Amino acid sequence: xxxxxxxxxxxxxxxxxxxxxxxxxxxxxxxxxxxxxxxxxxxxxxxxxxxxxxxxxxxxxxxxxxxxxxxxxxxxxxxxxxxxxxxxxxxxxxxxxxxxxxxxxxxxxxxxxxxxxxxxxxxxxxxxxxxxxxxxxxxxxxxxxxxxxxxxxxxxxxxxxxxxxxxxxxxxxxxxxxxxxxxxxxxxxxxxxxxxxxxxxxxxxxxxxxxxxxxxxxxxxxxxxxxxxxxxxxxxxxxxxxxxxxxxxxxxxxxxxxxxxxx
Amino acid sequence: xxxxxxxxxxxxxxxxxxxxxxxxxxxxxxxxxxxxxxxxxxxxxxxxxxxxxxxxxxxxxxxxxxxxxxxxxxxxxxxxxxxxxxxxxxxxxxxxxxxxxxxxxxxxxxxxxxxxxxxxxxxxxxxxxxxxxxxxxxxxxxxxxxxxxxxxxxxxxxxxxxxxxxxxxxxxxxxxxxxxxxxxxxxxxxxxxxxxxxxxxxxxxxxxxxxxxxxxxxxxxxxxxxxxxxxxxxxxxxxxxxxxxxxxxxxxxxxxxxxxxxxxxxxxxxxxxxxxxxxxxxxxxxxxxxxxxxxxxxxxxxxxxxxxxxxxxxxxxxxxxxxxxxxxxxx
Numbered sequence: 196x197x198x199x200x201x202x203x204x205x206x207x208x209x210x211x212x213x214x215x216x217x218x219x220x221x222x223x224x225x226x227x228x229x230x231x232x233x234x235x236x237x238x239x240x241x242x243x244x245x246x247x248x249x250x251x252x253x254x255x256x257x258x259x260x261x262x263x264x265x266x267x268x269x270x271x272x273x274x275x276x277x278x279x280x281x282x283x284x285x286x287x288x289x290x291x292x293x294x295x296x297x298x299x300x301x302x303x304x305x306x307x308x309x310x311x312x313x314x315x316x317x318x319x320x321x322x323x324x325x326x327x328x329x330x331x332x333x334x335x336x337x338x339x340x341x342x343x344x345x346x347x348x349x350x351x352x353x354x355x356x357x358x359x360x361x362x363x364x365x366x367x368x369x370x371x372x373x374x375x376x377x378x379x380x381x382x383x384x385x386x387x388x389x390x391x392x393x394x395x396x397x398x399x400x401x402x403x404x405x406x407x408x409x410x411x412x413x414x415x416x417x418x419x420x421x422x423x424x425x426x427x428x429x430x431x432x433x434x435x436x437x438x439x440x441x442x443x444x445x446x447x448x449x450x451x452x453x454x455x456x457x458x
Numbered sequence: 459x460x461x462x463x464x465x466x467x468x469x470x471x472x473x474x475x476x477x478x479x480x481x482x483x484x485x486x487x488x489x490x491x492x493x494x495x496x497x498x499x500x501x502x503x504x505x506x507x508x509x510x511x512x513x514x515x516x517x518x519x520x521x522x523x524x525x526x527x528x529x530x531x532x533x534x535x536x537x538x539x540x541x542x543x544x545x546x547x548x549x550x551x552x553x554x555x556x557x558x559x560x561x562x563x564x565x566x567x568x569x570x571x572x573x574x575x576x577x578x579x580x581x582x583x584x585x586x587x588x589x590x591x592x593x594x595x596x597x598x599x600x601x602x603x604x605x606x607x608x609x610x611x612x613x614x615x616x617x618x619x620x621x622x623x624x625x626x627x628x629x630x631x632x633x634x635x636x637x638x639x640x641x642x643x644x645x646x647x648x649x650x651x652x653x654x655x656x657x658x659x660x661x662x663x664x665x666x667x668x669x670x671x672x673x674x675x676x677x678x679x680x681x682x683x684x685x686x687x688x689x690x691x692x693x694x695x696x697x698x699x700x701x702x703x704x705x706x707x708x709x710x711x712x713x714x715x716x717x718x719x720x721x722x723x724x725x726x727x728x729x730x731x732x733x734x735x736x737x738x739x740x741x742x743x744x745x746x747x748x749x750x751x752x753x754x755x756x757x758x759x760x761x762x763x764x765x766x767x768x769x770x771x772x773x774x775x776x777x778x779x780x781x782x783x784x785x786x787x788x789x
Contacts, residue, residue: 213561213563216557216560216561223553224548227548227549228548292540292541293546295510295540296540297561298509299508299510299533300558301531301533301561301562301563302561306561
């Protein structure tokens with residue numbers, strides 16, 4: 196324990212440097228396997244088009260163009276789904292012996308996890324920017340200022356990175372790529388759909404409304420939506436940031452602990 | 459001076475005891491071979507020494523650093539090549555080595571230069587800028603070994619470095635390992651191949667069921683079998699049982715029978731037994747196709763020490779129940 200405390204006080208520089216090396220390693224994968232990047236981008240773009248054209252006509256939200264309502268929801272959905280790659284990637288590293296190698300090196304104990312969550316967040320950010328472009332083509336518009344719009348997309352990526360740490364904890368616990376994949380969607384799916392992502396919460400049955408209203412995903416979407424539609428954000432942004440902080444405070448130590456004990 | 463020391467190390471997975479009080483001392487600048495069948499505890503020992511696994515009890519040090527309380531310091535003086543070639547498929551060979559250098563915190567320039575050196579040393583120049591997924595198994599192992607050497611660590615751990623390699627790649631890897639140790643590195647090598655331990659190791663520890671059951675040079679271990687070995691190949695499978703019975707009374711241990719080529723081996727206490735064996739086999743009407751008296755091999759030593767062989771061997775008694783590590787597929 197003493198050696199770890201010393202290392203963390205002496206070497207913040209090294210912790211950052213290790214995380215950068217790991218982030219670069221993970222991002223290189225997308226460069227080396229372009230088809231992976233292509234297909235993981237097609238899915239969210241497809242969601243935009245499907246929801247906009249299939250549900251767009253049926254769902255009527257007074258005073259708002261459905262596409263403008265929908266896009267913030269799909270942004271958050273994309274970053275949540277994307278965050279599940281973190282656990283899958285770690286399970287894969289574990290099975291291929293990479294985690295053993297990293298754990299035998301004098302590198303920081305958090306770097307492998309930080310590298311994963313950062314690279315997945317960068318990817319998420321790239322994908323939501325691309326989705327905005329596709330949305331723009333079919334009529335979506337940011338109503339707010341550039342700062343509000345950019346801030347909205349950054350919040351989306353930040354929210355996803357918090358969920359990456361949950362995914363990391365799960366991936367290191369289940370240790371299997373396919374299980375990590377299935378286990379990830381198991382909790383992300385209901386969280387995303389029982390939220391204000393696609394329809395206003397008021398249209399849901401009362402019991403579901405109760406859940407949807409406290410769902411952090413709803414809070415995040417409402418914040419991002421307010422920024423995108425140039426409406427008052429209110430307290431939502433603080434509640435969203437509190438959720439992000441709370442998730443990080445619980446899951447960063449849990450994931451690092453899992454990593455330390457990974458067999 | 460001992461550079462790796464284990465004292466009464468125990469480690470269990472649930473109620474399976476992987477290491478059952480291992481005490482071991484390895485001299486600086488030597489190759490130590492940890493020899494044993496699958497599930498004997500070899501990998502667990504390496505994982506404890508490389509800080510991947512905390513022992514349940516006992517102490518272990520590498521280069522003076524305790525595996526538990528000084529894990530971080532210890533990691534900067536070791537190199538590990540595990541059972542899987544732990545290299546990133548999507549990076550090039552060069553990028554893999556450079557990344558490991560950066561993670562040893564050797565700095566950008568040093569890491570780049572060192573990666574270049576190792577690429578040359580391990581004969582990967584032409585493949586250096588190709589993603590590793592295009593590499594053959596032998597190339598991956600070489601790169602993996604290179605990655606373990608990035609920091610020029612004084613102590614190196616190789617866990618079954620040649621398992622799964624074809625004979626040619628194995629010979630090539632052995633040559634690399636021999637060259638390496640001539641430069642002063644201390645190496646702990648695990649293997650299930652007797653030939654590998656015999657060829658590479660200065661000293662060998664035989665591990666079985668989580669215990670070191672014998673230790674010494676290859677020659678010392680061979681001598682422990684108690685002398686020479688009679689090997690008989692008989693004419694007909696029908697006589698196999700008769701012949702086995704006869705040799706059992708002559709030998710100092712239970713004969714080993716290889717049904718496939720009708721071969722029986724038994725250790726004896728001296729050349730004087732040869733005449734007796736031939737006479738008795740002849741009297742029983744067993745046709746002898748081939749008969750030899752030879753020095754014991756490590757395989758014989760292993761059989762004598764553990765009571766079971768390293769491959770499928772039919773002996774007079776049922777094979778001992780093997781304990782296996784659960785979970786991971788250790789091949």
